[in-house]
Amino acid sequence: MIPLVHDFTDARVLVFGGGPVGARKARRFAREADVIVLSPAFADRDFGDASLVRVAPDSEEVTEWIDRLEPALVVAATDDEAINDAVETAAREQHCLVNRADRSGSRDPGSVVVPATVRDDPVVVSISTGGQAPALSKHLRRELEDTLEGAGAMASVCSELRAELAERGVDPERRRAILADVASSPDHWTALRIATPKTSQVIEDVLGDQFATGGDGA
Numbered sequence: 001m002i003p004l005v006h007d008f009t010d011a012r013v014l015v016f017g018g019g020p021v022g023a024r025k026a027r028r029f030a031r032e033a034d035v036i037v038l039s040p041a042f043a044d045r046d047f048g049d050a051s052l053v054r055v056a057p058d059s060e061e062v063t064e065w066i067d068r069l070e071p072a073l074v075v076a077a078t079d080d081e082a083i084n085d086a087v088e089t090a091a092r093e094q095h096c097l098v099n100r101a102d103r104s105g106s107r108d109p110g111s112v113v114v115p116a117t118v119r120d121d122p123v124v125v126s127i128s129t130g131g132q133a134p135a136l137s138k139h140l141r142r143e144l145e146d147t148l149e150g151a152g153a154m155a156s157v158c159s160e161l162r163a164e165l166a167e168r169g170v171d172p173e174r175r176r177a178i179l180a181d182v183a184s185s186p187d188h189w190t191a192l193r194i195a196t197p198k199t200s201q202v203i204e205d206v207l208g209d210q211f212a213t214g215g216d217g218a
């Protein structure tokens with residue numbers, strides 16, 4: 001399986017099943033997509049900004065919903081295997097992505113799994129076991145949370161610096177070396193973790209070091 005980062009802005013995601021798993025998937029996609037959850041009952045959970053529709057579609061109605069709503073991604077998260085099968089078949093016929101929450105192990109070609117995710121915008125790190133061991137994905141996600149603290153602020157620093165260095169005409173080779181140093185500097189990580197957002201201070205420090213003599217610092 002190959003990881004990709006997909007922009008779901010203005011896309012529709014259709015979730016079948018309003019249990020805890022349907023709620024978790026709905027919450028995740030509702031950060032960005034227009035999410036609709038279809039289910040005869042809804043768990044007492046947070047569904048994010050998703051729209052909830054109380055219906056109990058049979059296999060034929062599942063196809064009708066998918067044909068009508070033309071989602072980019074369909075999630076099969078009911079506790080009824082026959083319905084999840086129907087969801088998968090209809091999604092494939094409509095050429096939309098399909099995530100089966102009730103399957104692990106080897107996947108059917110074209111299917112997607114939802115990874116465990118650590119997010120410190122704009123940085124996002126996702127962990128998948130290729131659908132084999134979700135409990136391990138969850139454990140590794142927790143381990144990575146501490147490591148990634150401050151990564152969002154570091155991304156802002158590197159992004160602003162690379163624009164500033166390009167503006168000042170610094171050659172690509174030196175730009176690469178400066179950015180590699182900044183991204184791996186324990187001092188900068190500490191500064192960004194202690195008091196985010198300290199981004200402007202870090203940028204000033206780097207530019208001060210590089211251009212201290214008024215020359216190009218080479």
Ligand SMILES: C[C@@]1(CC(=O)O)c2cc3[nH]c(cc4nc(cc5[nH]c(cc(n2)[C@H]1CCC(=O)O)[C@@](C)(CC(=O)O)[C@@H]5CCC(=O)O)C(CC(=O)O)=C4CCC(=O)O)c(CCC(=O)O)c3CC(=O)O
Binds near residue numbers: 128132135136
């Ligand atoms: C294949 C996949 C399909 C998909 O959903 O995309 C799938 C399938 C199944 N999960 C099951 C069980 C559990 N899932 C979790 C947790 C998570 N599951 C997630 C993803 C995935 N789960 C995809 C693979 C991802 C990968 O590649 O690693 C995470 C990462 C993301 C998310 O869902 O948001 C989220 C952690 C989020 C976080 O905390 O960071 C826990 C842990 C817990 O709940 O504490 C358990 C109990 C322990 C266990 O069983 O391992 C079962 C059995 C159900 C049953 O027995 O009835 C199936 C189906 C089956 O096995 O047949």
Ligand SMILES: NC(=O)C1=CN([C@@H]2O[C@H](COP(=O)(O)OP(=O)(O)OC[C@H]3O[C@@H](n4cnc5c(N)ncnc54)[C@H](O)[C@@H]3O)[C@@H](O)[C@H]2O)C=CC1
Binds near residue numbers: 043100
């Ligand atoms: N991928 C994952 O992370 C995990 C997946 N699972 C799997 O996902 C399935 C769902 O898990 P839970 O939410 O815990 O189950 P659940 O049994 O609490 O919820 C299932 C939901 O599906 C709804 N439903 C039933 N028939 C439907 C229909 N025809 N159309 C739409 N909705 C319908 C039910 O009303 C209920 O709200 C489980 O059966 C299990 O196989 C379970 C745990 C984790």
